[in-house]
Amino acid sequence: MHDKIYSFAKVVWHATYIRCRDRFHDWKYRKYWSEHRVCNGHEYADKTFYIVRRREVYTGLFSDFIAYVYKTKLALDKGYIPIVDMQTSQNMYLKEEQIGKVNAWEYFFRQPGGYSLENTLKAKNVIWGSGYTEELFPYMDVKYLLDEKSGFSLYQQIAQQYFNLSVEAQEMVERFFDSVLKGHKVLGVLCRGTDYTSNKPTGHPIQPDIEQMFAKLDDVMEKYQCTKIFLGTEDKEIYSRFLEKYGEKVTTSRKQFITYNGETAIGKLIRENVKDLKAEGMEYLVTIALLARCDCFVGGHTSGTVGVMLMNDRFEYKYIFDLGVYP
Numbered sequence: 001m002h003d004k005i006y007s008f009a010k011v012v013w014h015a016t017y018i019r020c021r022d023r024f025h026d027w028k029y030r031k032y033w034s035e036h037r038v039c040n041g042h043e044y045a046d047k048t049f050y051i052v053r054r055r056e057v058y059t060g061l062f063s064d065f066i067a068y069v070y071k072t073k074l075a076l077d078k079g080y081i082p083i084v085d086m087q088t089s090q091n092m093y094l095k096e097e098q099i100g101k102v103n104a105w106e107y108f109f110r111q112p113g114g115y116s117l118e119n120t121l122k123a124k125n126v127i128w129g130s131g132y133t134e135e136l137f138p139y140m141d142v143k144y145l146l147d148e149k150s151g152f153s154l155y156q157q158i159a160q161q162y163f164n165l166s167v168e169a170q171e172m173v174e175r176f177f178d179s180v181l182k183g184h185k186v187l188g189v190l191c192r193g194t195d196y197t198s199n200k201p202t203g204h205p206i207q208p209d210i211e212q213m214f215a216k217l218d219d220v221m222e223k224y225q226c227t228k229i230f231l232g233t234e235d236k237e238i239y240s241r242f243l244e245k246y247g248e249k250v251t252t253s254r255k256q257f258i259t260y261n262g263e264t265a266i267g268k269l270i271r272e273n274v275k276d277l278k279a280e281g282m283e284y285l286v287t288i289a290l291l292a293r294c295d296c297f298v299g300g301h302t303s304g305t306v307g308v309m310l311m312n313d314r315f316e317y318k319y320i321f322d323l324g325v326y327p
Contacts, residue, residue, distance in 0.1 A: 033131035041122030048125040049115065050080035055131035057090045061108065061281050062288060062307035064091075065163070067133045068105075069310060072112050073158045080127065081113040082162075083120065089131075093277050107278050108169055108285050112162035139306045140205070142322035148313070159310035165289060169282060173289045176253050181290070187226040188294030189217060191233045191242075192302050205301035206323035210241050216298055216319065224296050224317055232287045232304065234258050253286050 033055050052071045054064055068084050075082040086093065086104040093104035103117060120126045137144075137155055144150045165173065192207045200206075208216075220226065229250045231242050236257035242250045288304050291297060292311035297318045299305040305320055 035127065035130040037125070037127050039124055040120060040126055042124050043122045044119065045124045047123070048080045048127060049113075049120050049123055050075035050078075050082050050127045050129055051085050051117070051120070052082050052112075052129050053085040053089070053131050054091075054133060055089075056133070058092060060092065060303060061284055062303040065159075065307050065310070066139055066303060067136060069155050069159050069163065070133075070136045071129055072162060073155060075129070076158070076162075081115055083111055083113060083115055083117055084109070085117060087117055093281050104278070104281075106166060108166055108281060110164045110166055139303075140301075140325075142301055142320045145306065145309050145320060146318065152309070153313065156310055156313045160313070163311075165285070169285055169289065172282070172286050173293070176286065176290060177293055180251055180253075181228065181230060181293070184228040185224070185226045186228045186230050186294040186296075187217065187220055187224070188230045188291035188297040188299075188308070189213070189232065189242075190288075190291055190297075190299035190302065190305050190308065191231065191235070191238050192300045192304075200326040202326055204326055206321075206326055207300040207302075208321045208323065210238065212321070213298070213300075214245060216321075220296055220298060220317060220319070226296060230290055230294055232291050232299075234284075253290055254283055256283070 052068050052075065054067050056063075059067075064086070072082040072084075084103075084105040087102060088100055090096075090099060091104055093107065094102060098104075105111075106116070137152065139145065144152055164170075191210075191213060217229070221229075227249070229242070229246055231239065231250055231252045232254075233239055233242075233252070234254065234257060239252065239254075239257055284304075288307045289311065291299075291304075291308045295316050297308060297312075297315050299308065299319075300321050301323075309318070309320075
């Protein structure tokens with residue numbers, strides 16, 4: 001009898017311990033990623049630093065860019081100094097041993113407020129911003145992105161004033177532009193991989209097929225007298241189709257392409273096949289920055305396209321395919 005009581009009590013205690021432990025872990029997790037203020041010392045007493053961060057691990061560079069532009073505007077509106085953090089937690093561009101030591105954001109962009117995480121180590125007023133991204137500007141609304149009178153212009157101002165390329169990225173962009181694009185009337189094209197048009201991921205914007213894209217480009221090339229196409233794509237099949245149709249008019253800054261296997265998303269293929277994720281991120285960034293330097297732009301509705309729109313509000317012509325979302 002005593003053994004049965006002991007066994008029952010042991011089971012109840014263990015279940016209670018597990019439940020309490022998990023709840024405590026969840027509470028600590030939510031607290032860590034919620035906005036909170038800390039005091040690390042007495043330096044910079046006249047300033048308040050706001051650490052801009054994101055909880056998601058496998059998001060792409062321009063998905064992050066969109067979120068950071070939005071969060072930076074919130075910080076600036078309150079008079080805080082924003083510091084983008086891609087150092088203290090896992091992300092696409094850091095190896096496990098680099099977490100806490102390297103800020104991957106600074107591979108690609110300069111800090112928007114001119115200060116780094118190191119400046120906060122002994123700072124008096126530091127706010128760790130929420131890592132959650134439930135609320136953003138309506139980047140899924142193509143009409144909002146293209147309307148010069150919408151609130152999107154405020155985010156374009158933030159991106160263009162505070163989100164400057166790193167020295168390394170800027171030099172790469174300038175070298176390619178001066179040697180390949182300068183002196184041409186350039187149509188920039190962003191064409192998402194065939195993984196989208198084949199897999200049709202639920203809730204994501206529908207991408208144009210290659211024939212829809214070609215029909216639009218033919219019209220824009222003729223109307224605006226573009227002499228060159230700068231293509232942004234990571235998909236080898238799409239690149240080959242563009243070369244077949246437009247020949248020497250097509251150029252790209254990308255050096256490596258992915259062959260879609262009909263199953264895995266292009267992003268996952270990149271993560272599985274690319275050894276140097278910084279180099280891959282830099283190649284993507286340079287592509288988007290060069291697209292933003294083109295005279296005209298046509299693209300499917302993607303995070304990269306939103307990035308292009310944030311980086312340039314002065315295209316002679318711009319068009320985003322607005323085809324709804326996959327069911």
